Amino acid sequence: MSDTAIYPDLKGQSVFITGGGSGIGASLTEGFLRQGAQVAFVQRSDSTAFCDEMEKETGSRPLFIPCDVSDIPALKGALDTASKAHGPVTVLVNNAANDQRHETLEVTEEFWDWSQAINLKSYFFACQAAFEGMRDAGGGSIINFTSISYMMGGAGYPAYTTANSGINGLTRSLAREFGPDKVRVNALAPGWVLTQKQIDMWVTPEGLAGHLDKQCLNASLAPEDIVGGVLFLASKSSKMMTGQALVIDGGVVVTG
Structure with missing residues (x-):
């Protein structure tokens, strides 16, 4: 990440990332640490080794809080823990998601509720829990990860x-509601990012080749390719940008 732009206003900011210990989230944690931010993240799996690595690589140790984001009381508690450790959260990145493949005719009510709990419900309640601290701090930035999958x-x-x-x-809706208190809310839609999970579970040579053919830029996306967009949305460089969706997909979905 040596070529990532530096945003001086992110230094010292209290940053909270869901799913910040693996995949795209791990790259985001590293990216914010290299900006001098104070980073807390939640992850279901043990991320102690990752924190050790980040401390060695960046000189700053992120705060790892074990949490399943579908457990809303635990998620709210994690945000409170982060605020007590680093001050009110002023940058919230809702990144945690689960894109488990499924067929419509096989979906049960339990599976549906599980999927929405992780991929949507947790986002709403993290935003709700972070808002008051951002308001009291004079403003903040929320970045909600979506995907180009629904656009396609x-x-x-x-x-x-x-x-x-x-x-x-x-x-x-939250951009409109939170705007008077100088809290910005934007979405970021990545394309097919080749995290280790994607490589292990979904990537095939034929599938990847077909997807790259749809991109304007014929190169695969890596987690670090998403970091710059998130840092931009978190920083004052985007201070008049809210309610928007930033797409980083190599040009699969072209908008305007």
């Missing part, structure tokens, strides 16, 4: 794409 009408995970679309509606 992707098949094979309708509960997930439904949540993706809902995240955009949530983002626009």
Whole structure:
């Protein structure tokens, strides 16, 4: 990440990231640490080794809080813990998600509720829990991760794409509601980012080649390719940007 722009206003900011110990989230944690921010993140799996690595690489140790984001009381408690450790959270990144593949005719009510709890419900309640601290601090930035999957009408995970679309509606409504208190809310839609999970579970040579053919830029996306956009949305460089969806997908979905 040596070529990532530096945003001086992010130094010392209290940053909270869901799913910040693996995949895209791990790159976000590192990116904010390198900006001099104080980073707390939640992750279901043990992220102690990752924190050790970050402390060695950046000289700053993130605060790891074990949490399942679908457990709303635990999620709210994690935000409170982060605020007590680093001051009121002024940058919230809702990144945690689960894109488990599924067929419509096989979806049960339990699976549907589980998917929405992770991919949409947790976003709403994290925003709700973070808002008062941001308001009292004089403002803040919320970045909600969505996906281009719903824009493409992707098949094979309708509960997930439904949540993706809902995240955009949530983002626009909260941008309007929170704006008077100088709290900005934006969405970020990555394309197919080749995290280790994606490589292990979904990537095939044929599937990847077909997807790259849809991109304007014929190169695969890595987690670090998403970091710059998030830092921009978190910083004052985007201070008049809210209620928007920033797409980083190599040009699969072209907007305007």
